[in-house]
Amino acid sequence: MRLARLALLISATFAVMSASAAPKPATPLTEQSHAEWLRKLPFSDRADYEDAKRGLVARFPERTIKTADGNVAWDFDAYAFESAADAPSTVNPSLWRLAQLNNEAGLFKVSDRVYQIRGNDLANMTIVEGDTGLIVIDTLLTAETARAGLDLYYANRPRKPIVAVIYTHSHVDHFGGVRGLVSEADVKAGKVAILAPHGFMDEAVSENVLAGTAMSRRAQFMYGINLPKSATGQVDTGLGKATARGTMTLIAPTVLIEKPIDTRRIDGVDIEFQLTPGTEAPAEMNIYLPQFRTLCIAENAVRTQHNLLTLRGAPVRDAKAWSYFLAQSLLRYGNRSDVLVGQHHWPTWGREKIVELLSDQRDMYAYLNDQTLRLMNQGYTPLDIAGQLKSLPPALANKWYARDYYGSVSHNVRAVYQRYLGFYDGNPAHLNPLPPVPAARKTIEWMGGADAVLAKLRDAYARGEYRWVAQIGNELVFADPSNAAARALQADALEQLGYQSENATWRNIYLSGAMELRDGVRQSGAAGTSSSDLVRALTVPNFFDFLAVRLNADKAAGKTMTLNWRFSDLNQRYAMTLRNSALTYVAEAEHAQPTATVTLSKATLDQISLKQLTLPQAIQSGAVRIDGNPQAVAGLFGMLDTFESGFNLVTPRGHQQ
Template identity: 30%
Template sequence: MLYKVLAFFQFIIIVVLIVALGSHYVSFGGSSLVVRTPEAPGESTVEYTPPPPPKVMVESLAQIKELKEAFTPTIVKVTDDIYYARGYALGGVQMVITDEGLVIIDTTESLDAAREILAEFRKITDKPVKYIIYTHGHVDHIVGAPVFMGPDTQVIATEDCVEFMKKDFGWLAPFQRRCRKIQSGDMDPEYARKPPMQSKVRLSHTAGEKDIVWPTITFDQEYSFELGGKEFKLYHTIGETPDHLMVWMPQEKALFPGDLYYASFPNLHTPMLEPRPVRGWYESLDRMAKMDAEYLIPGHSFEIIGAREIKETLEAHSAGIKSVFDQTIECINQGLNVEEAVAKVKLPPNLAAREHLQEVYGRVDWSVRGIYQGETGWYDGHGSGLNPLPSSYANREVVKLAGGADKLLVRAIELQKANEHQLVCELCDVVIKANPKDKTARAIKADSLDYLGYQSGNLNMFGFYRSAAAMERKAAGIKIE
């Protein structure tokens, strides 16, 4: 009997302890999380006088001169049988003459540019086009193909190129067109400032699956053919895209690297598009450097002639890409966030000093962001980003704490006069996200975006900023006179 009494009291004690412990961790009051929509601030009333239009910086003049030269329509005679059309559009075209016909490598982004190029090629030879080779499926390499097609022309690409083209010109085509339009600075041109030089980019913003010449011959890793006594070896070399290939002519020692080489630090990541296979890029360049090419004819920028210079250039590009990739992976493994990695990762001084690795097209910081995007997830582990509120919520609270939109925009105008244009844009974004109808904030931001573009020294950056400024002015209803 005593045993049963003790057991009963033991049971009561256990129940009390469980209830006490549970009440510490479990709420029995039925409370719920509060999600409150903050009130939007009123539109600002601050007076704003736009600054004078930005001017081209002195250090950019040499770059503009080089760009003008690169975009001057030119047919380059590389050898007696190899010709390179550059400067007619963003993408170049290579022609190889054989006894039995022509091989065309890439076709530009424009039917008009392709017609101009073909007319020049026809002054050199009237032989039929037997093969077109796509180095990859980007718009600036394939859209002009119909101009070069003959009744018996075959089009060669990797198997992956077909799937890549289905995405870019099929189910994701509207997004791709918008991204390319923004990148080239062509968004809402009536609201944009006139650029310091006229762009030769002729991206098609309407091309879809029905407008494209699809490959008729595809391969996985390697493909070879002979035409008129000349041998062509094609190798799948991923890098800028997963479908990329290079063309090697062993007898001529001529190498066509597509977009895996051009005279700039490469665009390892285009800010609005998918991550790129960076490891494959530097591995492909290593492979090219070992081929002892005497002629390097890229899809963009100038050709290089001479085995030693080609080898050194390709090795430097590979080393630069690998260094940025390895440093970024180290940052990821150390637990650094992307902003900390962007501040830390730099090209080694010996590579940063090389003329062909200047950041005129691609950028190291964009590359770091792209590698993070490709190698990690979207959550940083710090909690607030796991289930975030709309950005307008916090921004409305910030505007309220600041004492209204006018307070923030007065400070933005002060910063604009001090040439702190990035901070101007970010302050204006607070106001715009709190109240998208605030026209003054958009006008201030647009002018600072113009300055950022002119000060960037980077072709892609200029295009992005020009489009962004135009979109802000359009939202504010401000046209450029």
């Protein structure tokens, strides 16, 4: 889970939920689509249902996990509606199956001395019993869910202290709960070691920060944050039920794994680390426990096709590298493993099944990468390729763990194209097209006007051509967002696409779009504050980079400024320059004759970033000293934009419904 998801949780956790227009039922054509799914996939295979429950030690005793102020961080009853055996007509039966499996929550025994906490957050917590203490692999997203998981473990197993925490990778759902398990004081005292892959801190605190606001807005659609949990709303995320609401924390690693293969002994447990950079996360590693013949595959193999490009937006992942490292894991550990655990979903038992799963997932990412490149080199465009590679080869497509629940063939092949060739498909007509609104207005005008287009769209909807209705309906909505009939029909089409979708994130995006077309954009109420741990972990260059992104070029036009920044506690200096509406800086340098020199501590900068302190207050208290032009810094901050995440997605920017 990337830092953009953190921004999402900050902005949306306490969003004001207004009454929504009632969703529509599934159409007969959607019900027909579901019947076809039931025919083409092996629903009689119930092995995953048995494995998802295997080793159950105890369920969570309480029906909710709460934060210190009484808010609900996790509700175990939120998905009680999914207990029905048969999928309702508004949910794809394949997705319904996964949603039921992801509902299994509790403490599970995986093998001797290896346990998992599952079903109380998006990810899993794995606990390895050492000779005198516990080794925790990944900590969930929030301190509250992590503490509840540890409490459940202690209620059923001997109470041993935690001696080590291992972060498998740099996504926040795998480290955000750490303070619910251990204290920073114990870490500093050497009582608890925290291990992470090389590059963890840089990726954990800086990945996607610069585009975080836009990503958080898109992630609201991807995870269905504002959708009700119901058969006509959010039913799953593909990786798990949902993201917990609570306190996200971070304690920096004390040990970094830097060698490709690194073997260590922790509290009597031999652990072999395999670095897998550039796969599911930029900083990630697998973990092998030879004494227990157990392989933790981190998030490199899950029970779904994963994303090569997340729909909230992020740098494209490398399918070739992903396939390569899975091949290396298979070669090194496949014949030595009796159980494979992932940090999402349930384990795989048995050497043959482990080899098959790793082989299939290796082949899946290789197929997506290589077949996209093959068609790309034949001159096909992203949508051409998505149209030709509609699914994986049948032998793979019939495996439940290769289905399109989170990633999809459609958007993953387009991601591969983007990784190699970028956004432009080579067609000159696509080089400099009109922006969405003027293009939509001209399109609708050429098609005979809004009434004529609406009539054709209604006919297409009646024929079940929901993708086409969504595509052309979008043009009509952007040409005239006040056209209530157009918005309503567009919403109806998106809704049916959501009901039909096997992919949890596609469903959430379609249904979120339908909701906002009907109800408008929901604005946040009393927003939570960002995680102070993550803000403190940002480096000064991280902060300056974000200042540069916020600089409004029009406000800065014609202005020049040079600032020296001195951080008294870090003994660091930076020379910053404002020129040509661009804000740049150089580390370990100073201007000879600056406009002003700013002296402060990193802790003061953190307080300003967290809005615990304003710049004038900091100056008045002496926490910030400015030598030279006293108005320079205030002038710079006056040129900065403030980003709001409630911008429009399914209607033109600036349109108020």
